[in-house]
Amino acid sequence: MNRLRFGALLLMRGRRFGFYLSHRIVLTVPKPGPVRAASMKDFQPAQVFAVEGVAVPFFNALMAAVESRETFGSSFEMAKKMLALPEKLFINDLLRVMKERYGAELEEFSVPAPQNTNTQQEDNETMNETEAINEFNTKYEDALKMYGKRPNILVCGYTGSGKSSLVKALLGDVVPDDAIGDGRPKTMGYDCYENSLVRIWDSKGLENGEAEEKFTEETRQFVRKCQSDPNVDNHIHLVWYTIQGSGARVTDCDLNLIHNIFNPEHVIVVVTKNDVTRPRQRESLIEALKNAGISQSRIVFTSDAESGSIGCKDLMHLSYEMLPDAYKDAFIEAQRIDKEARIKAIMAKKGKAKGIITTAVTAAAAAGAIPIPLSDATVLVPIQVTMIASLAGLYGLRQEAVKQAALPFVAKLVGIFVASSLLKLIPGLGSAINATVAGTLTGAMGLFVRTNFENAAIAKVEGRPMPELTFDVELFKKFFAEYKKAEER
Ligand SMILES: Nc1nc2c(ncn2[C@@H]2O[C@H](COP(=O)(O)OP(=O)(O)OP(=O)(O)O)[C@@H](O)[C@H]2O)c(=O)[nH]1
Ligand SMILES: [Mg+2]
Numbered sequence: 001m002n003r004l005r006f007g008a009l010l011l012m013r014g015r016r017f018g019f020y021l022s023h024r025i026v027l028t029v030p031k032p033g034p035v036r037a038a039s040m041k042d043f044q045p046a047q048v049f050a051v052e053g054v055a056v057p058f059f060n061a062l063m064a065a066v067e068s069r070e071t072f073g074s075s076f077e078m079a080k081k082m083l084a085l086p087e088k089l090f091i092n093d094l095l096r097v098m099k100e101r102y103g104a105e106l107e108e109f110s111v112p113a114p115q116n117t118n119t120q121q122e123d124n125e126t127m128n129e130t131e132a133i134n135e136f137n138t139k140y141e142d143a144l145k146m147y148g149k150r151p152n153i154l155v156c157g158y159t160g161s162g163k164s165s166l167v168k169a170l171l172g173d174v175v176p177d178d179a180i181g182d183g184r185p186k187t188m189g190y191d192c193y194e195n196s197l198v199r200i201w202d203s204k205g206l207e208n209g210e211a212e213e214k215f216t217e218e219t220r221q222f223v224r225k226c227q228s229d230p231n232v233d234n235h236i237h238l239v240w241y242t243i244q245g246s247g248a249r250v251t252d253c254d255l256n257l258i259h260n261i262f263n264p265e266h267v268i269v270v271v272t273k274n275d276v277t278r279p280r281q282r283e284s285l286i287e288a289l290k291n292a293g294i295s296q297s298r299i300v301f302t303s304d305a306e307s308g309s310i311g312c313k314d315l316m317h318l319s320y321e322m323l324p325d326a327y328k329d330a331f332i333e334a335q336r337i338d339k340e341a342r343i344k345a346i347m348a349k350k351g352k353a354k355g356i357i358t359t360a361v362t363a364a365a366a367a368g369a370i371p372i373p374l375s376d377a378t379v380l381v382p383i384q385v386t387m388i389a390s391l392a393g394l395y396g397l398r399q400e401a402v403k404q405a406a407l408p409f410v411a412k413l414v415g416i417f418v419a420s421s422l423l424k425l426i427p428g429l430g431s432a433i434n435a436t437v438a439g440t441l442t443g444a445m446g447l448f449v450r451t452n453f454e455n456a457a458i459a460k461v462e463g464r465p466m467p468e469l470t471f472d473v474e475l476f477k478k479f480f481a482e483y484k485k486a487e488e489r
Helices: 059-067 075-082 091-102 129-147 163-174 212-227 252-261 279-291 306-322 325-334 339-347 350-367 374-394 399-416 419-425 435-461 473-488
Strands: 009-012 017-022 025-028 036-039 045-051 105-108 152-157 190-194 199-203 238-244 267-272 299-301
Touching (some): 129 374, 152 163, 152 212, 163 199, 238 252, 299 306, 350 435, 374 435, 435 473
Parallel strands (some): 238 267
Antiparallel strands (some): 009 017
C-alpha cells in the first residue's frame, strides 16, 4: 500500500475502525459514545481497504462522521452506519462487501511517524503535482456527472414543418447547415445532434401520404427504447412537437402521437413559421388543439426569422421550466436565444457553490481538529483539489477551459500550502494550523476560485476572453480577510 487517501477506512489490529484524516488524526469511536478525533499514534492502524495500492476514500462517510452527533457502541458500528452497510454484518462479510462494491482488498499499511521538522521531506502523505492533477481529474469527472447532465430533447412533426430549423434557431451550431430542407425530406430516421450540453433527436418527418401507422409505430418503438434504458440520463426528457402554422391543420396522427406515444406531460406543441402564419390560421390551430385537450400554456408559436425569435424565447423558457432540475443548467447554457438568461443561470449557481465550499471547510476544520504543524499543511491539498474540481464541474468549465485555467492552478496548490508560502499569506500564523484557520483558509480559497470560474463562465457567454486563474497573493489575502470577517459575523 503506497497511497493513503483522505477518508480511507483504516482497520487496526484490535478490530477498531477509523477514517483517515491525516497521518496524525483518525476519526473513530475509541469507547462507546460519539465519533472523536484520535491520534494516529494511539490508533496504530495496520490495514486499509485499497485497490491497486491506493486506499479507497469515503469522503461522504467521513463528512457524515464529522457532522454526526450520534453515539455508537463501537467503531465498527460507526463504520457500518457511515458506509450504509446492513446492521447484521460481521467483519468477514465486510471484507466481501468491500470486494464486491469497490473491488478493494484489505492491505497492510503502517503510518510513518510524523516529523515536525521544517524540512521539505517527501513522506507518504503529501500529494505531489501529478497526484494532485490526477485527483483533480477524477473529481472533475464526478462533478460533471453530478452537475453537467445534458437533456435529451426529441423533435417530432411532419416533414418540412421546420424541426431542424427550430433546433438551429434555439441551439445554433449544433445543427449542420445541410440538415435544413428544401422541399425534400432531409432527416432520415433519427438524426442525433449533440454537444457537451444537449442532445437533440431530430426525428424523420412524417410525409403527407406516408403510412401514418408506420410512422407512429416507428416513433413508439424509438420512444420505448429510450424510456426503457435503466439510466434516466438517456430518457427523452422533453418533446417539441412541431406543427407548421401556415396552412397546416391538426391531424389525428398529431394528436395520437402527442397523447399516446409521448408522455403528454413532456410535450410542448410548437407551431412553427409564425412569420408566415395568418392570424386566422393561428386562432383555428389553437382552437383545434384546445378542443383536443391540450392546454394553451403548452402551445408556443415560433419562427426562425430574425424578428420571430420572441417565440423561440418563449419556447426556451417553457422548456427550462418543464425539464427535470438536473438538466436545466446545461439546457440554459446550450441555448443561443437569451444571453441574459444564461448569465442569470450562472449567477444562480452561487447557492450550489456555497454548498461545495462549506463541505470542504468542514473537512478542513476536521483535519485541523488537532492543530496541523505548518510543515504538514499540504494535508489540506486533497480537500482543496476536490473543492476546485467540484466548482469547475458546477460552472461547466469544459475540457479546454479546465486545461487552461484550473489544471495549472491545481498544480501550483501544493506550493501554496508549504509553510513558507502560508506565512506570507497569513501574517501571524504561528507554528500550527488549527481548525478555524484550516476552515478559513479553505473557505477563502473556495471564494477565490469560485469568483474566477463565475467570471470565466460569464466572459464566455459575452464572447470575451476568459480570465486566467492565477494565484495573486495580495488578492487572496483580501478574500481571506473578507471570508474571516463574514465568519466572525
Ligand atoms: N418562413 C419560415 N420558413 C421556415 C421556418 N422554419 C423553417 N422554414 C423553412 O421550411 C423548410 C423546412 O424546414 P426544415 O427545418 O428542414 O424542416 P424539417 O421539419 O426539419 O423537415 P424534415 O427534416 O424533412 O422532416 C425550409 O425551407 C426552411 O427554411 C420559419 O420559421 N419561417
Ligand atoms: Mg429536418
